[in-house]
Amino acid sequence: MEKKECLEELKKKVENCRNCSLGRSRKYVVFGEGNSESKIVFVGEAPGYYEDQVGKPFVGQAGKLLDTLLADIGLSRSSVYIANILKCRPLGNRDPLPEEINACKPYLMEQLKIIQPSLICTLGRFALISICNKSVSITAVHGKLIQAETYNIFPLYHPAAALHQPTLLKSIKRDFAELKEIISKPMPKIKPEPKTEIKIPEKTNVQEQMKLF
Ligand code: SF4
Numbered sequence: 001m002e003k004k005e006c007l008e009e010l011k012k013k014v015e016n017c018r019n020c021s022l023g024r025s026r027k028y029v030v031f032g033e034g035n036s037e038s039k040i041v042f043v044g045e046a047p048g049y050y051e052d053q054v055g056k057p058f059v060g061q062a063g064k065l066l067d068t069l070l071a072d073i074g075l076s077r078s079s080v081y082i083a084n085i086l087k088c089r090p091l092g093n094r095d096p097l098p099e100e101i102n103a104c105k106p107y108l109m110e111q112l113k114i115i116q117p118s119l120i121c122t123l124g125r126f127a128l129i130s131i132c133n134k135s136v137s138i139t140a141v142h143g144k145l146i147q148a149e150t151y152n153i154f155p156l157y158h159p160a161a162a163l164h165q166p167t168l169l170k171s172i173k174r175d176f177a178e179l180k181e182i183i184s185k186p187m188p189k190i191k192p193e194p195k196t197e198i199k200i201p202e203k204t205n206v207q208e209q210m211k212l213f
Contacts, residue, residue, distance in 0.1 A: 003036040006114045010107065014087055020103040022088035028055030032083030032111060040075070040183065041117040042066075043108065045126040045158065046086035048093050057082045062160035066123075069159070069172065073180035083111055085130045101130055112151075118187040120151050121179065124158030143175035145182055152187050154179055 001009075011031045017023055030047035033056060050060040058066050070076055086096050086104045108130075112120070122128040125138045132148035142155045156175050162168040 003114050007032075007036050007111065010110055010114070014107050017087070017107075020088075020100045022086065022090060022100060022104075025091050026088035027052045029087050030055055030057050030084060030089070031087055031107075032057055032081065034077060034081035035079055036081065036115055038079060038081045038115065039118045039187075040121060041081045041083065041112065041115055041119075042121045042123060043127045043131060044082070044084045044123040046084050046093075046096055047089040048160075049089070052089035057084055058159070060160075061163055062158070065159040065163060069176045072173075073176050073183075081111075081115055081117070083108060085127055096126055101126075105130060118152060119154055119183065121154045121156055123156050124161065127158075128153070128155045142171065143178050145188070147188070147190055150190055152190065154182060 014031050015029045017029065026047075030051045034041075044057060047057065048060055048062070050063075051057055057063070066082075067077065070080065085108055086100055087107060088104075090096055090100065120131055122131050128136055128138050128141070131151065131153060132146075134148070136146075136148075136155070138155055138157065142157055144155070146153050146155065154175075156179075157168050157172045159172065162172040
């Protein structure tokens with residue numbers, strides 16, 4: 001099956017999802033959209049009010065800013081893929097809860113498995129931490145190419161935050177200019193993260209093993 005068809009199949013499944021409580025309050029599932037063949041995927045946090053009304057990601061003021069930032073570096077919505085960690089809107093636009101992220105993240109992982117991007121641009125803190133699967137400070141890493149899990153990741157501030165803070169707006173513009181540079185070159189190969197070696201103890205009898213506790 002083509003990537004586009006695989007995404008359509010997955011979308012049908014997600015549209016019926018009630019794996020967390022957000023499934024009861026949503027109007028529409030916001031699955032994600034864009035070019036299934038894109039090498040760049042943008043990942044945000046969760047749908048807001050406007051996204052929930054129409055079932056599309058980044059359609060409010062933050063979406064307009066994202067469109068402008070993309071256009072500034074020669075990209076467009078139709079040339080990249082855009083999705084969120086959560087597919088349904090948390091009421092009142094509150095932060096996602098850990099159990100909601102755990103319930104919904106497998107869908108994003110499946111989307112990434114299908115699209116196989118060479119770069120993931122995270123938008124905001126939640127997307128960054130979820131994709132890296134560990135605590136990372138967005139202040140420290142925004143605008144820098146990092147690697148975590150099996151991905152090249154380019155962390156960006158969330159456009160909604162940039163709308164309210166002029167310093168973040170300047171920062172996100174600079175980071176998009178850096179992104180333009182980065183995507184003009186080949187992506188670095190993913191280096192495997194160092195794993196802690198688990199030492200298997202040599203054979204001991206039960207009594208010796210008990211002494212270990
Ligand atoms: S947020 Fe995700 S896990 Fe929760 S109901 Fe929506 S699609 Fe399902």
